[in-house]
Amino acid sequence: MxxxxxxxxxxxxxxxxxxxxxxxxxxxxxxxxxxxxxxxxxxxxxxxxxxxxxxxxxxxxxxxxxxxxxxxxxxxxxxxxxxxxxxxxxxxxxxxxxxxxxxxxxxxELLLPFPRWTLPGVTGVGGLQALVKQGWPIAGKRVLIAGSGPLLLAAADTARRHGARVVAICEQAPAAQLRAFAGQLWRWPGKLAQAAALRARLLGAPYRADTWVAAAHGDGRVAEVELHGARGVERVGVDHLAVGYxxxxxxxxxxxxxxxxxxxxxxxxxxxxxxxxxxxxxxxxxxxxxxxxxxxxxxxxxxxxxxxxxxxxxxxxxxxxxxxxxxxxxxxxxxxxxxRAQIADAATAxxxxxxxxxxxxxxxxxxxxxxxxxxxxxxxxxxxxxxxxxxxxxxxxxxxxxxxxxxxxxxxxxxxxxxxxxxxxxxxxxxxxxxxxxxxxxxxxxxxxx
Ligand SMILES: Cc1cc2nc3c(=O)[nH]c(=O)nc-3n(C[C@H](O)[C@H](O)[C@H](O)COP(=O)(O)OP(=O)(O)OC[C@H]3O[C@@H](n4cnc5c(N)ncnc54)[C@H](O)[C@@H]3O)c2cc1C
The missing domain is CATH 3.50.50.60 (FAD/NAD(P)-binding domain)
Structure with missing residues (x-):
């Protein structure tokens, strides 16, 4: 035909x-x-x-x-x-x-490997958004969103609207870079308004610059995320981890x-x-x-x-x-x-x-x-x-x-x-x-x- x-x-x-x-x-x-x-x-x-x-x-x-x-x-x-x-x-x-x-x-999405990134409960950031929009149950779950770029905020917003508890949004870019980016947005008033509305809807969800995922931990599914960055090394308990670069x-x-x-x-x-x-x-x-x-x-x-x-x-x-x-x-x-180079370094042999x-x-x-x-x-x-x-x-x-x-x-x-x-x-x-x-x-x- x-x-x-x-x-x-x-x-x-x-x-x-x-x-x-x-x-x-x-x-x-x-x-x-x-x-x-x-x-x-x-x-x-x-x-x-x-x-x-x-x-x-x-x-x-x-x-x-x-x-x-x-x-x-x-x-x-x-x-x-x-x-x-x-x-x-x-x-x-x-x-x-x-x-x-x-x-x-x-x-x-650009997904980059890190230890145990294939554990159940770990997805991409856009992947999480797509799953949630297709009806995947997220209400009440502790979700950590990490990686880089404006998509982190959009995905956190979607997850929150469906009842997730967003425990942190971790952006690998340094805070100074983010301030420089935000400082340019006045040239695109529509984007500025979008960003402001997103941040307002995400009030109460901690946003951390200079922070990236070094590993996921868990027995059979993700239970903790190892974060590296401005605050040193820490582990955060989660039910779901979404990472996209x-x-x-x-x-x-x-x-x-x-x-x-x-x-x-x-x-x-x-x-x-x-x-x-x-x-x-x-x-x-x-x-x-x-x-x-x-x-x-x-x-x-x-x-x-x-x-x-x-x-x-x-x-x-x-x-x-x-x-x-x-x-x-x-x-x-x-x-x-x-x-930053440390993102690639998280992947081991x-x-x-x-x-x-x-x-x-x-x-x-x-x-x-x-x-x-x-x-x-x-x-x-x-x-x-x-x-x-x-x-x-x-x-x-x-x-x-x-x-x-x-x-x-x-x-x-x-x-x-x-x-x-x-x-x-x-x-x-x-x-x-x-x-x-x-x-x-x-x-x-x-x-x-x-
Ligand atoms: C997973 C993910 C989530 C995103 N979420 C957001 C968000 O929440 N907010 C935001 O501002 N931006 C988001 N973006 C960014 C988004 O790419 C753009 O904002 C916008 O959607 C780009 O429009 P587009 O038409 O270029 O591409 P897309 O919107 O990606 O559309 C491309 C379409 O082409 C179709 N397609 C591709 N190849 C074929 C083929 N061979 N045969 C048939 N169909 C095909 C796909 O199914 C898709 O529907 C997201 C991106 C990704 C990858």
Missing amino acids: TERCDVVVVGAGPAGLAAARAAASHGAEVALIDMQANAGGQVWRRDVRRPWPDPARDRLDALLDGDRVRWLGQAQVIAAGPGRVLVEQAGIAYELEYGALVLATGAR GLVPNLELAQQLGCELQAHGAHASVRVDADLRTNVAGVYAAGEACGIGGRDCALVEGAMAGHAAAGAPEAARALRPQRQRARAFAALLPEHFAL DSVVCRCEDVRLGELDAHADWRAAKLATRCGMGSCQGRICGAALAQLRGAAFAPSAGAGARPPVFPVPLAALAASAVSLHEAPPLAASAPITHSAPQGTVP
Whole structure:
């Protein structure tokens, strides 16, 4: 089965929703695809215990009001190539041909290993937020949230609203850096208001700068967290520990297409021009995929990519000043929340790094890069396909261990039942061809607008 749309948008977070809306406003036929059941991406993930409407629902309803946008929920794009993508939905795989493609695939958390981080009761910060919104019981539990970046506050807020006792929010960045960050927020009044509202809702939850997790302890599940930092070493009793060190862009489809990437330290994002075009004809990228920028940045970039993809570059260009402002804010994040060396030092040779294949950090010592490590140890070859350990190793061992440094990600980018391919008579041999991996360039720092 092959169908065709003028514009295919992958991802229905803020960037994808804005892209679909902008493209449809020029009369384009749009397919909006997301692997989640509900639109909204990470920031507007549906909270099962809260009533509709939410910003994502409103936006999706408005989109579906006309007949130009097809919403494909619980559908994952498992391969992408020139002019077509391969979609798996409800056990059936089918091709969609596109005139233009917008990659609004978002980001995932950067999780770094420390002793016993795989104990039950330890999750990522965004992971905790997602679990809680999906109905996971947290009321009355002692929760410690640690790592780095603004997501710590958002996750603490969600946990508290669902009845958790937030025993501490531990930010690894030094207090002076945080003051410097806060001192700049007046330039973005909306962000300042958001931050102030969050802090007000979190009154009574201790916020500690200069503090990081060195280990988790517990017999069968986490019971204590060992914290290092400004107050020396201490142990805090918990029922749940959430740790996350910021976000890294999802690049697999961009890599398959041969899109050029740009490096930000050990990680990378899709390189786009001022109209959100990648170097591959007809392929655009927007939001976190182009570098971590947050919701407002994703919204404006999505709109720009949608306009441009529908052949209305003037409408896209009118939004450039907004994008510049949003990206200027984004540039503050790596500057003020840079990870201190002690975070990497917390991982010992015995720490599990690839939890799918049970590979420990010390087992990788003999290998020079990601590819060699994979071949010898099966690191990154489990069901998550290196999504977690690849980013962790890039951070701990440098860019040679970044999955983005190797050959383009192979199809399928997510596990898919063979029956799905068989049922639709599409095999991976017929999947869109794997483009040669484009080089990663190092010229533009994160957050700059080319
Ligand atoms: C776990 C997590 C929690 C977060 N929580 C917050 C928060 O509370 N507040 C906040 O301000 N920011 C939060 N963020 C930051 C968030 O990334 C941005 O603020 C915003 O959601 C970015 O929008 P986006 O559209 O670029 O990406 P996203 O919102 O991440 O949307 C990308 C979408 O693409 C879909 N997708 C990706 N690949 C495929 C594929 N191959 N096939 C089909 N669908 C695909 C994903 O399912 C996702 O819905 C969070 C980030 C993460 C990773």
